[in-house]
Amino acid sequence: MGNTAKNGFSLLEVMLVTLMIAILASAGWPTLQRTMQQQQLMSAAELVYLAVRDARLAAIGNGADWWFGKTASAELCFSDHAVIPAQCSPPHAAESSVIALQKLPEQIHVDVHFHANQAVRFSAHTGMAGFSAGHFAVRHQELADTTVKIIVSSIGRIRMCIEGARNSRVPPC
Incomplete structure (x- = not known):
């Protein structure tokens, strides 16, 4: 008798639910954005790591010294000469790594910290770095508190x- 059934939702109920969803989504957006930036940083650091490893393997396999570092034009590339060239011209042995490094996002910066040059030199046949031990520091411009280092020892x-943020994939420095 006084029992009336409601069919559907009122406009006010729909607006309240939409508002609550919008508030929850806006609260989670900064966290999502930071996670995406951290993923971008880790991907770039892994590319640099693989390129350094490729340079070492090229030195061992080709029987010639191989260098990997920054050029005068701030590109990361390989060289089989004692001096890193002014611009990258990828040698055939490591061409895929150079191509991959050219795809680093603009927000990623790689600093080179080696004793004598802006590069690491791997010795022929042994792959040892000798006096050119040091590290590459990979940073994202939006993550000032986080640096991923690729460290090359003298052997x-x-x-x-990683310095700064915690990461389950990479141990702390």
């Missing part, structure tokens, strides 16, 4: 570590 060991 040619290459490892990756």
Whole structure:
């Protein structure tokens, strides 16, 4: 008798639910954005790590010294000469790594920290770095508190570590 059934939702109910969803989504957006930036940083660091490893393997396999570092035009590339060239011209042995490094996003910056040059030199046949031990520091411009380092020891060991944020894929420095 006084029992009336409602069919559907009122406009007010739909607007309230939409508002609540919008508030929840806006609260989660900064976290999502930071996660995407961290993923971009880790992907770039892995590309640099693989390129350094390729340079070492090229030195071992080709029987010639190989260099990997920054050119005068701030590109990362390989060289089989004692001096890093002014611009990258990828040698055939490591061409795929150079192509991959050219796709680094604009927000990614790679700093080179080696003793004598802006590059690491791997010795022929042994792959040792000798006096050119040091590291590459990979940063994202939006993540000022986080740096991923690719460290090259004098015996040619290459490892990756992270400073700042915690990461389950990379150990802390």
